[in-house]
Amino acid sequence: MNQIPLLKSLPKPTRDIKSRSGANRAELVAIAKEFGELYFDGPRNSGCGGYRYDGRWVSVAKDLIRIYNLSAGMRVLDVGCAKGFLVKDIIKVAPDLEAFGLDVSEYAITHCDPSVVGRLHLGSADKLPFPDKSFDVVLALNVIQILPLERTIVALKEIERVSARGSFVQVTSYHTEAQKSDCEFWSLSAQHHHSPAGWLALFHEAGYTGDYDWTIFD
Numbered sequence: 001m002n003q004i005p006l007l008k009s010l011p012k013p014t015r016d017i018k019s020r021s022g023a024n025r026a027e028l029v030a031i032a033k034e035f036g037e038l039y040f041d042g043p044r045n046s047g048c049g050g051y052r053y054d055g056r057w058v059s060v061a062k063d064l065i066r067i068y069n070l071s072a073g074m075r076v077l078d079v080g081c082a083k084g085f086l087v088k089d090i091i092k093v094a095p096d097l098e099a100f101g102l103d104v105s106e107y108a109i110t111h112c113d114p115s116v117v118g119r120l121h122l123g124s125a126d127k128l129p130f131p132d133k134s135f136d137v138v139l140a141l142n143v144i145q146i147l148p149l150e151r152t153i154v155a156l157k158e159i160e161r162v163s164a165r166g167s168f169v170q171v172t173s174y175h176t177e178a179q180k181s182d183c184e185f186w187s188l189s190a191q192h193h194h195s196p197a198g199w200l201a202l203f204h205e206a207g208y209t210g211d212y213d214w215t216i217f218d
């Protein structure tokens with residue numbers, strides 16, 4: 001169980017924290033939690049501000065393959081895969097790998113990249129519709145904190161259950177009170193926030209033995 005900076009090559013996102021304040025914040029939260037068109041492809045203050053493929057996941061895919069020593073025929077699952085961009089780039093970098101995704105958003109799955117049609121499943125992180133140890137490596141990037149706390153623990157157990165060789169979760173966290181406040185304010189859909197020590201305690205409670213890293217807003 002190691003902290004691994006798997007997403008270190010991604011460009012740093014721009015976040016205008018104040019754009020999510022104001023009288024309509026409850027409305028923005030409701031929009032985000034639907035994970036529909038307005039979350040993915042609407043304005044930035046209610047979600048991603050246009051979730052489009054730009055090749056940024058290629059370097060993450062290369063790091064993933066190197067770190068987990070993935071070779072021909074191995075299977076990877078990306079839980080909370082959105083439109084499947086990482087799945088696309090894993091196959092692009094290593095066409096002999098078997099990469100799949102799962103997401104709760106029907107909008108994301110039905111607007112996925114054409115190259116991953118048939119590889120993405122509709123479902124929830126806390127009820128993975130797969131047999132035990134059916135993937136070599138399972139990833140969940142900035143998704144498990146969206147579930148209520150008890151279901152986050154179940155999701156960690158599910159990730160542990162379906163992974164045979166390794167797993168990796170990326171979650172929002174903070175070191176300082178200012179980072180905690182930004183994290184709580186910016187994350188429209190996250191249901192709970194924890195310090196690194198808090199997350200490690202949750203991993204322990206769930207029996208999660210995989211790797212992890214923190215998304216820190218600064």
Ligand SMILES: C[S@@+](CC[C@H](N)C(=O)[O-])C[C@H]1O[C@@H](n2cnc3c(N)ncnc32)[C@H](O)[C@@H]1O
Pocket residue numbers: 035079080081082083102103104105108123124125126140141142143146147
């Ligand atoms: C912050 S986005 C992250 C997307 C992608 N992993 C990334 O890092 O760009 C959160 C994703 O989790 C999905 N999601 C939300 N709740 C989920 C659940 N219970 N099970 C699976 N996916 C979920 C959303 O639809 C969305 O695609």
